[in-house]
Amino acid sequence: MRGAIGTPRENYADLMEEVMTIMGPVMIGPSSSHTAGPLKLAFAARELFGVPIMSARIVLGGSLGATGKGHGTPQAVVAGLMGWASDDRRVPRALELARSSGLKFEVVYAPKLGNHPNEMSIDLTGDDPQTMRLRGASLGGGKVQLLSVDGFKVSLFGTFPTLIVYMLDRPGVIAGVTGLLSERDLNVAFMSVARKRKGEDALMSIEMDDDLDDDLIERVGQLRQVKRVRVMSPL
């Protein structure tokens, strides 16, 4: 920034974006790390799951586990699972509204979960019956980090349109996916691949500069060695 004063406009544009972040977010209280953040993680889980949620098991770790109840963390998480925004006035009544809508949920307080002081995990079950486990951390200020999906390590902040590809760890699979992206002139911002063992199941997470469309997602899913595709819009 030094030397930029009085000359390039972009610097003020960047600083102004920061100003808009600092003077916010608009949210249901009382805590950006214990209310708004967990809501966003649950919202991310719902997005990635992609099919109706029948039941959910939520484990609140660390400080979320120790003080979550007083911070309305269970209400926030359930609100996120129902797809509500972090400033939705229904958040305080989320538990009763979820129950009456038929969503089954269980909230467990486990002060010793993972390494991050504000870590949580969400297990979802659908009716086909599909399942998914998401682990994530609330970083403060309403910012979140997705730490793992179904046991595969990721590091996603929900700031980009994101594509998650479950695949077999074989040569050429990554090229197949990125080939489809490049055909459409879509730019990758960040990507990473995680596997549990060589040659077995792997998971690729790709954060895009551009929006993803349904046709592309379907074609990625049709690639050989690709088992499943999940997508998430910016949170």
Added chain:
Amino acid sequence: MTGWEEEERASLSELIGAAQAHQMTLSGFMLQGLSDPERHLVEMKKRWAVMIESMEEGCSGNLRSSGGMVAGDGRRYLDYLASSKGLLDGLTGRVMGYALAVSECNATMGRICAAPTAGSCGIIPAVFRGLFESYDLEERAIHHALITAGVIGSIIAERATLAGAEGGCQAECGAASAMAAAGAVELMGGSPPAAGHAAALSLKSFLGLVCDPVAGLVEVPCIKRNGIAALHALGAADLALAGVESVIPVDEVIDAMAAVGAALPRTLRETGEGGVAASPTGRRIAERLADVTKAEGED
């Protein structure tokens, strides 16, 4: 994050100097040349509306927080003030009451605008609302002042932190008070350097302030601390408007705040294990709430 090169840290003094050289307010200087300045003002207008709404909700009384420690003190104080028994005059008294009300709205799961954090959300709305009511200000000036406050907050975030867990409450209520003070100076027609002095004067009075929430909840001492921190902001703004300067430049005060925050032991950084949270009464409340969690958890 911000596009600033790492080795070149953001400097409030430089920004203030440039705004002054252009004979502009800090917010005006920020907005000039942006491709769509109106977008930011429209967004600030929305956030101001949320701030006012949260204040009214907090003032309605009848509040109950999940921790059970909120008692409608904003309403209580404003009623007392209205009965003309207050030691403070109308403006300062209302500012303190409003800050309590917004913070109580936050603690009771109402909708608020974090400014800069949820735990310190009462200070900026209270100071600006008080001035808006007492002086003939245009609402648009408030939207500008919110930007100026945000600039101070951005530089504090860049050079230090805005998280109580990292820097103690000086980084939350302390930062909010500095932000409110600078915005108040701009609202009252003060210069960008005066706004910088107001931020520095306010922040200096908060150095070392610990983050010690009872039971880890944003209730005690946070709510009343918002009220009193709003008074700090008004005082600092008034000094700066009178031409009083901070001997230590604002950037250096912010750096000192960062150093003090780093030196604070972990118990005094939002762990609920130090300060009043560790007092016998604080511990008793925490134990009572922990028992409730255990009884209701399905673990």
